[in-house]
Amino acid sequence: MTRLPALMLTVALSSVAVDGQVPPPPIVGTSHEVIPHARTMPFANLAAGQVLVTWTPQNVRCGGVPIAFSQAPAPMPALSWSGAANILKSVDYSFTVDAAGRPLDVGRGSKEYLPAGTDLAPALVAAKxxxxxxxxxxxxxxxxxxxxxxxxxxxxxxTYIMFPEQRPTPAMFAQIRPVGSTCFDPPPEIRNRAFPAFDSIPKQPGQAGWSMIGFDIDARGKPVHLKHEAGNGNAVLDKASLAAVADSKFAPGARTGCQYPYWIAAATLPPPPIPEEAPFRPANATCPLKADWATKPPLNYPRNFGRRWIEGWAIIGYDVASWGETGNVRVLASQPSAEFGEQALQMLSSAKWAASATGYVGCVDRVAFRMPRPGAKPNTPDAAENVPLPF
Structure with a gap:
């Protein structure tokens, strides 16, 4: 079979901040008693107001046989409202596992509206x-x-405050404060804020790292009584964060119950190789190999996968009417999740070709979703203005 020239739409994510160079600002709130463990109420009994939703993977099976993760999915907590939480229910996903232990072909069984669940598929893709x-x-x-x-x-x-989808509330800031803290109202003047050597800290594909350090400040403004309060398991980041806080300096004056977080973005999690479009092109295809776009497809990266630095691709089939409108748009293949195919389908559905005498059938396009590549030249598919924050 003659190999057809590759027609590729490449979607590269652009954002606004350089990874690790400018961590989130100090979390500032008011002192409040910390409740150390959640007391999760039945959804119907939740009082009106905002709620935090967490998800736990259960009943993991392949071919009907239980199977254990070596690295379980860790969906990010989501902020919702009690009314939406009252309709929450368990969600089923299907997938395969490749020889490297990666979940692929990830798809959700139901297409119903899913409140507070945008990170479920990305978390599963990032698992092992x-x-x-x-x-x-x-x-x-x-x-x-x-x-x-x-x-x-x-x-x-x-976890939510580190990587929020909506603005964290004052109540959330207050809730994480150590009991009796004197460090936030007002916060101490910073004389020197030290940072870890972010480039030397290993990144985890598909999973941003964070570490919250607790400390006091002595009368000279030196951090003392340092401790790691929470994080998501990057031991190198934890150690470097403790050292960075120890090297920081504040205005003289004793304080207690201080906190400061550091984070690093995820490493890029690439998809399986994208296939050529030739095997997907039907025998009766009349579509030219080079698209004549009158209105190009909007190149929108799936945000929930972009925040985890997860790449993907889709193969889209469609026809073109004589007036240029695309129709019969369908997903022929996608990886590592069906959501990349759904995103590409929306993109191609809103595009338009130049008018022609008869229109075309059997058009096939590949859509590659790529994160920015280090050192890529500006204004190329592999480059972005800056490396994005993980939220």
Whole structure:
């Protein structure tokens, strides 16, 4: 078979801040008693107001046989409202596992509206199984739990505040403060804020790292009584964050119950190789190999995968009417999740070709979703203005 020239639409994510160079600002709030563990109430009993939703993977099976993750999915907590939380229910996902232990072909069983669940598929894609044993017919269930903000776990609240989808509330800031803290109202004057050597800290593909350091300040303005309060398991970042706080300096005056977080973005998690479009092109295709766009497809990266630095691709088939409108748009293949295909389908559906005498059938386009590449030249598909923050 003659190989057709590759027609590729490349979607590169652009954003505004350089990874690790400018961590989130100090979390500032008022002193409040910390409730150390969440008391998750039945959804119907939640009082009106904002709630924090967390998800737990359960019933993980391949071919009907239970299977254990070597690195379980860790969906980010989501902020919602009690009314939406009352309709939350468990969500089923299907997937396969490749020889490297990566979940692929990730898809959700139901297409119903899913409140507070935008990170479920990305979290599953970023998970791992033991390598060397590819599997088919896999599934799991994500089970939700909703807690009033004032009763949510401190670690879950910290996780949300580090990577928020909506602006964190004052109640959330207050909830994570150590009891009796004197460090936030007002905060101490910073004389020197030290930072870890971010470039030397290993990144985890598909998972941003964070570390919250607690400390006091002595009368000279030196941080003392340092401790690691919470994080998501990057031991190198934890150690470097402790050292950075120790090297910081504040205005003289004793303070207690201080906190400061550091984070690093995820490493890029690439997809499996994207196939050529030739095997997907039907025998009766009349579509030219080079698209004549009158209105180009909007190149929109799936935000929930971009915040985890997860790449993907889709193969889209469609026809073109004589007046240029695309129709019969369908997903022929996508990886590592069906959501990349859904995003590409929306993009191609809104595009338009130049008018022609008869229109075309059997058009096939590949859509590659790529994160920015280090050292890429500006204004190329592999470059972005800056490396994006993980939120």
């Amino acid at each position: 199984f033991a390598p060397g044993n590819p599997r088919q017919g896999c599934s799991l269930t994500f089970v939700p739990a909703a807690s009033a903000v004032l009763e949510a776990s401190v670690t879950a609240l910290m």
